[in-house]
Amino acid sequence: MADVFINYRTGDGNETAALIDNELSNRFGKDRAFRASKSIPPGTVYPDALLSSLRRSALLLVVIGTDWVNFQSRLRDPEDWVRKEILEAFACGLPVVPVLAGRTTERLKKDDLPADLTRLAELQSVRLDTQNAEADLKRLGDLVAEMVPELHDLEHAAPASEPGSVSNSAGDIHGTAVQSRDFTGDVSGTVIKRPTGPVHSGNGNIYQNSRHVSGGRHYSGDGMTNFEGDHHGDIRHRFGGPGRREDDER
Numbered sequence: 615m616a617d618v619f620i621n622y623r624t625g626d627g628n629e630t631a632a633l634i635d636n637e638l639s640n641r642f643g644k645d646r647a648f649r650a651s652k653s654i655p656p657g658t659v660y661p662d663a664l665l666s667s668l669r670r671s672a673l674l675l676v677v678i679g680t681d682w683v684n685f686q687s688r689l690r691d692p693e694d695w696v697r698k699e700i701l702e703a704f705a706c707g708l709p710v711v712p713v714l715a716g717r718t719t720e721r722l723k724k725d726d727l728p729a730d731l732t733r734l735a736e737l738q739s740v741r742l743d744t745q746n747a748e749a750d751l752k753r754l755g756d757l758v759a760e761m762v763p764e765l766h767d768l769e770h771a772a773p774a775s776e777p778g779s780v781s782n783s784a785g786d787i788h789g790t791a792v793q794s795r796d797f798t799g800d801v802s803g804t805v806i807k808r809p810t811g812p813v814h815s816g817n818g819n820i821y822q823n824s825r826h827v828s829g830g831r832h833y834s835g836d837g838m839t840n841f842e843g844d845h846h847g848d849i850r851h852r853f854g855g856p857g858r859r860e861d862d863e864r
Contacts, residue, residue, distance in 0.1 A: 617642070617762050619671040619708075620649045621699045623688075626679035630715035630742055634675060637751040638758060642765045664695065665702060672762045674703040674710045676734065680719050683726045690728050701730060709761055712739035713754070 618638055622631035631649055638647040648671060654663045668674070688694040703710050712722060712734055722735040740757060742750045759766040 617672045617765055618647045618758055619668050619674045619699070619703070620647060620677065621674055621696060621703075622649075622677040623679065623682065623685065623696045624651075626681045626685070627677035627715050630679065630713070630744070631677045633744075633747060633751065634677070634713070634742070634754065637755055641755050642759075642768055646765060646768075664699065668699055668702055668708075669706055671708065672764070673758065674699070674708050675758075676700060676710060676712045677715055678712050678719060678722065678739070679715045682719075683722065689731060697728075697731065700734065704733060710734070710737055711757070711761075712737055714739050714741045715744075717741075717743045717745065 620631045620634055622628050628651070635647050635649040635652060639645075648667045650660070650664060653667065654660050683689075685696075689697055691697065700710065714721065719741075721739055724732040724735045727735060740750075740754055742754060759769060
């Protein structure tokens, strides 16, 4: 669903509408802004697409170019889509923000508008100057996020994890911590699945295939498991090849 509907007149503001669309799409997602020339696929019944998209939107931006008020005959034409979209937004109770395109575009005046569009002249407008486009577009995007809370929440949401990725947090750790990929079920104590190499769940160092003595214990061989403290349950090892004698390395 498009959250922001961009109303503009071809030949007077369509370039500004494209800039706004690009800014909002980059910031909130490509489907969050509706602009007719981009958002309606070829072959679609456009009157239905325009009205249904407008009615599902949360905000209407009306791009006002330097010649906008000079299209007097169109502004009074009941079939003019710029006019119809604005009146439909009023009827649906949507917030409407006039966007003045360019440094010289003046605010709308009631005397220049048909009676049913005079409300536009009463609405606070924002300016988008192409000579200051980066700052003005950011300011407009901030305004949109403020007026459409869903977009604000979307922008500040934590990024989704990639499929197969692992995300965990831990408290204070002294030593090495290794994260394995697949982990399910309840944990009471320590669970180690499919280890490769030595496994040690206690304190201190372990030494594999060496003459090192740790606490009176000497470890060697193809595999080894050391537990410190109470242990309940089975310990199972499987080795693919013949064992190696402890004194082979001497």
